Structure formats: structure tokens, C-alpha cells
Amino acid sequence: TPDPLITEVQDWASGLGDGVDATPYGLPIEYEADVVRRNVEWLTADTISSINFTPIHALDGTITPQGCAFERHHSGAIELRKEGYRLMINGLVDTPLVFTYADLERFPRENRVYFCECAANSGMEWAGAQLNGAQFTHGMIHNMEYSGVSLRTLLEEAGVNPAGKWVYVEGADASSNGRSIPLEKAMDDVLVAFKANGEALRKEHGYPVRLVVPGWEGNMWIKWLRRIEVTEGPIESREETSKYTDTLADGTSRKWTWEMDAKSVVTSPSPQSPIKHGVGPLVISGLAWSGRGAITGVDVSVDGGKSWTEARLAAPGTDKALTRFYLDINWDGSEMLLQSRARDASGYVQPTKAQLREVRGLNSIYHNNAIQTWWVKTDGEAENVEVS
Amino acid sequence: EKLGLGRPALPVEIAAWDLDVAPDGTGLPEGSGDVFTGEEIFAEKCAVCHGDFAEGVGNWPKLAGGQGTLDHDDPLKTVGSYWPYLSTTWDYVNRSMPFGDAQSLTPDEVYAIVAYILYSNDLVEDDFELSKATFTDVELPNTDGFIIDDRLEAEAHFWTDExxxxxxKDSVEITMRARVLDITPEVEVTKATAAEAEADMERAEEPAAIAPAEEAVVVLDAELVSKGEKTFKKCKSCHQVGEGAKSKTGPVLNNIIGASAGNVEGFRYSKAMKAAAADGLIWNETEMAAFLAKPKKYMKGTKMSFAGLKKDAEIDAVIAYLRSVSGR
Known part of the structure; x- marks a missing residue:
């Protein structure tokens, strides 16, 4: 039968649409209203010191739009205007300095794409399969193009003393969220960023200035960055002792677990993105990343890890940034236990949950980079499961 | 090569911002505080979230207990059982607490609160006084409980190029399903959200903050208002009042007495509060008194994680104070 969408003249084909003054700064069209950040109420005491999740099940490509990139703050997203912004560098430096926002804009600028992943991403899955959706299991991640100044440039402007071995970085919000970073990393690839994806940082991502610490856990990417202190040793702040440390089975805990290990997840099909078209051509798609370098390959299994097929990378992996992978298959309508396995430039292969538990025990919170399994059923619906 | 941008930081500016305290006590200001003083301050400023004995309220952090549980299932990580350095506690209380009213404590108050946290963890006696001088005498039990990231060695077998x-593997079985637990947040259908938004607008259009006539003519007792202002300190970590007040953890409370429940614009109320608002709850004196006495009992599901005011006199005073404050 002929399709009336084709044979009949539609309203939009005869009437007029919005003028160019309708939306000076646009939002997604109303039909995409379900593609939003979501939070999990029972996770935290309130929504101020809390986290929400990027809708990765509904996105494609690699760049995360700021408006749906996950948020995590410890004292709420504050409002700090550029005119009220100051950045101080003090401690073991030749000249302690204060910069205004306008000062920062006069330093040589860099553009880099990096992922930012919360150390707690997938943390609720340590105990077992818990949350039904890639957004909730893997959505504490985003990937943006940052514009800003190399931290090395600012430190050199102040002049680091030979005794300085660390920097302590903190934000202007009430939590301050201070973290210690070895000077070697600070002088390597850390950025003081003021734009993301071409536009000003959003309030929830640290407007007007945040730190970008490539490959390292998101908690170190200080938002509303106000101070950089060069020190002899680490400060051992709350966020690097009582939190963001990893307790092993024998009760000892790892600290300074900064790098985010290689990880991947199939974003579609997945519980929030079931197969609706029946048998035939199916695009399996997902994301892979590593804090230790570029993704070199991703393997996909449809049988729960018995056998693997190398997926197609949409573009060659780049250093500490998201990589999109695809596996185009002809789905025969049978059940699948869908998994993906990332490999990175350091030779690391993403482990299974069993392999991680074998080393770390059952009491970990952070750094769960295990292989995820989606049980795709004959009707195309998918569920988060664990397999033997 | 230097560009000559920025300006030298003044010593007084550095002093204002450089607040961090290192494990060896570097950065501590002069001062002292004892357990008894700490207990009083803790009850007033911290117990709302952390409990009278630092045992934690609801989902808010427990600060005491848990010693010897780190190698058990679900270890309890507190200052006493987990935190390696006392400097971290001092620094965090000084810099970021109370939640919603950070940097309002004096050094002596911080010393006292930290002394009380040590006492609540059975690490000091009740006559203990913490000061800059005695600070490094205190060693926390889990000081040696940490190792530096050893993934490169302990997990070397994950670096397998092939x-x-x-x-x-021979067989694959499903060993656990997320659906069995069923704790994934329900994703609202867009339509329902739209309907809700419409309903919200309707509610907003209803005459909201009209106080019943009899309550509008109450004459305020200055002494009672003054008492209420003092009691209100317990509320201040979450609620602001007066000119320029903003919603924080809790909504702004200007003109709250006599107002419809759940009507502060932009504040995200609990489902319970929204339901009560839809049922037409008005915060008259009786309702407010009942809520303040036992918030969780009065309204199951409220976000207000406050144990309640124990004395009727306190409740009357706070209500009198709330009557006296407005945004104008």
C-alpha cells in the first residue's frame, strides 16, 4: 500500500517552519526529550553532592554534547562569572601569581579531545548486574574537545622551584575538591580549559575554567579551578584518602589509582536501546577508551565470550579519547550474550569481572572496567546480566 | 619564556586561599578545642546529617565506627576505621563543612569538632583537648592501611597482547540478572512529563501564598523571635532566609508560614512533598509544628533529613522567627 506520508501533502511540506529568530541558542527537538541525563535517587543522600549519567545508549559518534554530559559535584554546581574569576598559583614557585580570566585568554592556546570518566563509573556493578541500561552502568563518562592553556605554560610563568614535586589543585566551590597531582603529570598533558566543544563550559562542568587531566579519574578534573599550589608532597585530601581509594580483599587499600584502564561497552543494542526491526541487518555499536593511550582494537562477542570478532573502528583510536566501534551483522533472531572487549596501545586487554574480582576482591567501589554483558532476547529486548 | 601575564599574589591573598593542611600538620592555624565543646558544636551544626554520635543519618556519611571491618563484606569506612591522616579531617571540616555553610567555623570550633569525632571513634578519652601542639600526637588506626597503586604488577596479566x-570457554551460563533486583530508575514517558508540567503550571496559577486572615494579624513576640533565630541555626546548613536568600539543600523559607507547601520556584521537592502540595497542604502553624517535630514521620519520603526539634518551645520559637523573615 502506498505510504500516505509520501502520497499526501504533509503540513510541513506546505506551511512554514520557524524563523531564524525562534531559538537563538538551540535545544534538541522535542521528539528527543527522552535523551537526557538521569540520576539514580537511591545512590546519594541528596542531588547536590551527587552524580547523573550521560545517555550514551542514545548518542553516536564520539563527542558528547555538553548539555547531556554527566555531572558530578560535591557542593552543587555554582555560578561563578568570568569577572569574579581568579586563578592563583602559589607554593614552591619563584613568583606566586594571580590570573584573571582575561589573562588566561592571552596565553598560547591548545585544542585537545579527551574523555572524562568518573572513577565510580560502573561502580554499582561490582556486586553483580544491577542497573538496566548502558546509561546507568557506563554513563559517568563524556568526551569533549577542550580549548585552553597547557598547565605547564602557567607553571613556567610562575617558575617552579626544584623542591616542587607535586601540585595541589582545588576549586572555588564549597567542597573545593582538592587533589594532589605529581608534577610530572602536571607538566605533561594537563590543560586549564575554558571552552568545550567550541562553546563556553557549562555551569555544571566548571564554568568558567576547569582542569583537564587526560586519562585520569574524573574527580581530579577540578571544576571552577581557583588555585594551584606547588608542594613537596601530596596533601592527602579527603578526595584522595577517604574517597577514590580502592579497598582490596585483605583490607588494605590502593591509593593514587589515577589512570582509567581500558574499557568498552556496547551502547546499542542495550536495555534502553532494544532491537525493534526484527531479523536481518543489525548495527552493533559501542564506545571504547583507555586512560593509558589510544584504543588499538575492540572485539565483540555475541556468545558471552566463547568467540570474538574484531569490530570496525569508526576512526583510528586517539590518545585518551573515546573511540566509536561498529560490528555490522545479519541477526537471525536468536538470543545473544553481547560483549565488547577493548585493547589499548599499552597492550592492555579489558578483563572480565571474574578476573578483576580475583585480584581485587568484592569490596571495590571505583575502577570497575570489566567486560559488560547484555542478554539480547529473541524479541530484541536486552537485559544487563552476568555470565560464567 | 615568560609572557609577563598575571600579577604577583599578595601574602594576604595567599593566606586567605591557602588553607590546606598536610599530614605533618603543616598549614594548621593556632587554636584548640576539647571533646565537650566539640560535642555541643557537633550537636548544633553536624548532627543533622551525621547523627548525634557521628553514626550518620539516612544516606549521609557515618563518621564513627567500623574499626576492624575493612576485610569484611561491605566494610564501614569512617574517620576511625579508614581515614589515614587526621589532617584530612581537620582540613575537610575547616574547608567544606557544615554542608551548605562552609568556612563558617572558627579554628577553635574545628579543633573541637575533630576532637569530638576522635572521641566518638573511641580514639581519645572524654577529657581530651586537640590543639596545634598536640595534633601530630594522634595517629589514626588505618595509617598504614594504604599501598600505592600496584596495578602494573598485581594486574600485569591483563597486559596480554594476544x-x-x-x-x-566451553559453556556460558547467565549467573545474575539485573531485572531480578529491579532497582533501575523508571524512565518517565515524555507524555507523562508534559502532563506533570502542565499540572505544575495550573498549581502555580492557583492563589498560592495567601495566609488565612486570622494568621495574618498575629503580633510577633520579639523575645520568641530572637529565641527562634538561635534555634534556626540548626536549619541554616540547608535553608536560607532573608533578602537574597537562595534555595540550597532545602528551599528558601521566606514567608513560609501560611504558604502553600512545595511552592518555592525552582526547588526540586520530593514526590511526597509534591503530592502533599497537590492535596492543598498549607503551612499553617499546626502543620508546620507537626512537621518540625518529626519530619520523617509527618511526611514519609520527605527529602528533609532532619531528626526534628525535640522541644515544643523550640518549635514555637522557630515558627515565630519564620514569621518574622521575608525576602523584602
Whole structure:
């Protein structure tokens, strides 16, 4: 039968649409209203010191739009205007300095794409399969193009003393969220960023200035960055002792677990993105990343890890940034236990949950980079499961 | 090569911002505080979230207990059982607490609160006084409980350049399903959200903050208002009042007495509060008194994690104070 969408003249084909003054700064069209950040109420005491999740099940490509990139703050997203912004560098430096926002804009600028992943991403899955959706299991991640100044440039402007071995970085919000970073990393690839994806940082991502610490856990990417202190040793702040440390089975805990290990997840099909078209051509798609370098390959299994097929990378992996992978298959309508396995430039292969538990025990919170399994059923619906 | 941008930081500016305290006590200001003083301050400023004995309220952090549980299932990580350095506690209380009213404590108050946290963890006696001088005498039990990231050695077997591609295992069984637990937040249908938004607008259009006539003519007792202002300190970590007040953890409370429940614009109320608002709850004196006495009992599901005011006199005073404050 002929399709009336084709044979009949539609309203939009005869009437007029919005003028160019309708939306000076646009939002997604109303039909995409379900593609939003979501939070999990029972996770935290309130929504101020809390986290929400990027809708990765509904996105494609690699760049995360700021408006749906996950948020995590410890004292709420504050409002700090550029005119009220100051950045101080003090401690073991030749000249302690204060910069205004306008000062920062006069330093040589860099553009880099990096992922930012919360150390707690997938943390609720340590105990077992818990949350039904890639957004909730893997959505504490985003990937943006940052514009800003190399931290090395600012430190050199102040002049680091030979005794300085660390920097302590903190934000202007009430939590301050201070973290210690070895000077070697600070002088390597850390950025003081003021734009993301071409536009000003959003309030929830640290407007007007945040730190970008490539490959390292998101908690170190200080938002509303106000101070950089060069020190002899680490400060051992709350966020690097009582939190963001990893307790092993024998009760000892790892600290300074900064790098985010290689990880991947199939974003579609997945519980929030079931197969609706029946048998035939199916695009399996997902994301892979590593804090230790570029993704070199991703393997996909449809049988729960018995056998693997190398997926197609949409573009060659780049250093500490998201990589999109695809596996185009002809789905025969049978059940699948869908998994993906990332490999990175350091030779690391993403482990299974069993392999991680074998080393770390059952009491970990952070750094769960295990292989995820989606049980795709004959009707195309998918569920988060664990397999033997 | 230097560009000559920025300006030298003044010593007074550095002093204002450089607040961090290192494990060896570097950065501590002069001052002292004892357990008894700390207990009083803790009850007033911290117990709302952390409990009278630092045992934690609801989902808010427990600060005491848990010693010897780190190698058990679900270890309890507190200042006493987990935190390696006392400097971290001092620094965090000084810099970021109370939640919603950070940097309002004096050094002596911080010393006292930290002394009380030590006492609540059975690490000091009740006559203990913490000061800059005695600070480094205190060693926390889990000081040696940490190792530096050893993944490169302990997990070296994950660096295998040639992962298995075929016949990697004989059989695969599903061992756990997320649906069995069913704790994934329900995703609202867009339509429902739209309907809710419409309903919200309707509610907003209703005459909201009209106080019943009899309550509008109450004459305020200055002494009672003054008492209420003092009691209100317990509320201040979450609620602001007066000119320029903003919603924080809790909504702004200007003109709250006599107002419809759940009507502060932009504040995200609990489902319970929204339901009460839809049922037409008005915060008259009786309702407010009942809420303040036992918030969780009065309204199951409220976000207000406050144990309640124990004395009727306190409740009357706070209500009198709330009557006296407005945004104008």
C-alpha cells in the first residue's frame, strides 16, 4: 500500500517552519526529550553532592554534547562569572601569581579531545548486574574537545622551584575538591580549559575554567579551578584518602589509582536501546577508551565470550579519547550474550569481572572496567546480566 | 619564556586561599578545642546529617565506627576505621563543612569538632583537648592501611597482547540478572512529563501564598523571635532566609508560614512533598509544628533529613522567627 506520508501533502511540506529568530541558542527537538541525563535517587543522600549519567545508549559518534554530559559535584554546581574569576598559583614557585580570566585568554592556546570518566563509573556493578541500561552502568563518562592553556605554560610563568614535586589543585566551590597531582603529570598533558566543544563550559562542568587531566579519574578534573599550589608532597585530601581509594580483599587499600584502564561497552543494542526491526541487518555499536593511550582494537562477542570478532573502528583510536566501534551483522533472531572487549596501545586487554574480582576482591567501589554483558532476547529486548 | 601575564599574589591573598593542611600538620592555624565543646558544636551544626554520635543519618556519611571491618563484606569506612591522616579531617571540616555553610567555623570550633569525632571513634578519652601542639600526637588506626597503586604488577596479566579469539570457554551460563533486583530508575514517558508540567503550571496559577486572615494579624513576640533565630541555626546548613536568600539543600523559607507547601520556584521537592502540595497542604502553624517535630514521620519520603526539634518551645520559637523573615 502506498505510504500516505509520501502520497499526501504533509503540513510541513506546505506551511512554514520557524524563523531564524525562534531559538537563538538551540535545544534538541522535542521528539528527543527522552535523551537526557538521569540520576539514580537511591545512590546519594541528596542531588547536590551527587552524580547523573550521560545517555550514551542514545548518542553516536564520539563527542558528547555538553548539555547531556554527566555531572558530578560535591557542593552543587555554582555560578561563578568570568569577572569574579581568579586563578592563583602559589607554593614552591619563584613568583606566586594571580590570573584573571582575561589573562588566561592571552596565553598560547591548545585544542585537545579527551574523555572524562568518573572513577565510580560502573561502580554499582561490582556486586553483580544491577542497573538496566548502558546509561546507568557506563554513563559517568563524556568526551569533549577542550580549548585552553597547557598547565605547564602557567607553571613556567610562575617558575617552579626544584623542591616542587607535586601540585595541589582545588576549586572555588564549597567542597573545593582538592587533589594532589605529581608534577610530572602536571607538566605533561594537563590543560586549564575554558571552552568545550567550541562553546563556553557549562555551569555544571566548571564554568568558567576547569582542569583537564587526560586519562585520569574524573574527580581530579577540578571544576571552577581557583588555585594551584606547588608542594613537596601530596596533601592527602579527603578526595584522595577517604574517597577514590580502592579497598582490596585483605583490607588494605590502593591509593593514587589515577589512570582509567581500558574499557568498552556496547551502547546499542542495550536495555534502553532494544532491537525493534526484527531479523536481518543489525548495527552493533559501542564506545571504547583507555586512560593509558589510544584504543588499538575492540572485539565483540555475541556468545558471552566463547568467540570474538574484531569490530570496525569508526576512526583510528586517539590518545585518551573515546573511540566509536561498529560490528555490522545479519541477526537471525536468536538470543545473544553481547560483549565488547577493548585493547589499548599499552597492550592492555579489558578483563572480565571474574578476573578483576580475583585480584581485587568484592569490596571495590571505583575502577570497575570489566567486560559488560547484555542478554539480547529473541524479541530484541536486552537485559544487563552476568555470565560464567 | 615568560609572557609577563598575571600579577604577583599578595601574602594576604595567599593566606586567605591557602588553607590546606598536610599530614605533618603543616598549614594548621593556632587554636584548640576539647571533646565537650566539640560535642555541643557537633550537636548544633553536624548532627543533622551525621547523627548525634557521628553514626550518620539516612544516606549521609557515618563518621564513627567500623574499626576492624575493612576485610569484611561491605566494610564501614569512617574517620576511625579508614581515614589515614587526621589532617584530612581537620582540613575537610575547616574547608567544606557544615554542608551548605562552609568556612563558617572558627579554628577553635574545628579543633573541637575533630576532637569530638576522635572521641566518638573511641580514639581519645572524654577529657581530651586537640590543639596545634598536640595534633601530630594522634595517629589514626588505618595509617598504614594504604599501598600505592600496584596495578602494573598485581594486574600485569591483563597486559596480554594476544587475547583469545575462538573457543575461549566451553559453556556460558547467565549467573545474575539485573531485572531480578529491579532497582533501575523508571524512565518517565515524555507524555507523562508534559502532563506533570502542565499540572505544575495550573498549581502555580492557583492563589498560592495567601495566609488565612486570622494568621495574618498575629503580633510577633520579639523575645520568641530572637529565641527562634538561635534555634534556626540548626536549619541554616540547608535553608536560607532573608533578602537574597537562595534555595540550597532545602528551599528558601521566606514567608513560609501560611504558604502553600512545595511552592518555592525552582526547588526540586520530593514526590511526597509534591503530592502533599497537590492535596492543598498549607503551612499553617499546626502543620508546620507537626512537621518540625518529626519530619520523617509527618511526611514519609520527605527529602528533609532532619531528626526534628525535640522541644515544643523550640518549635514555637522557630515558627515565630519564620514569621518574622521575608525576602523584602
Amino acid at each position: 587475547p583469545c579469539m575462538a573457543n575461549c
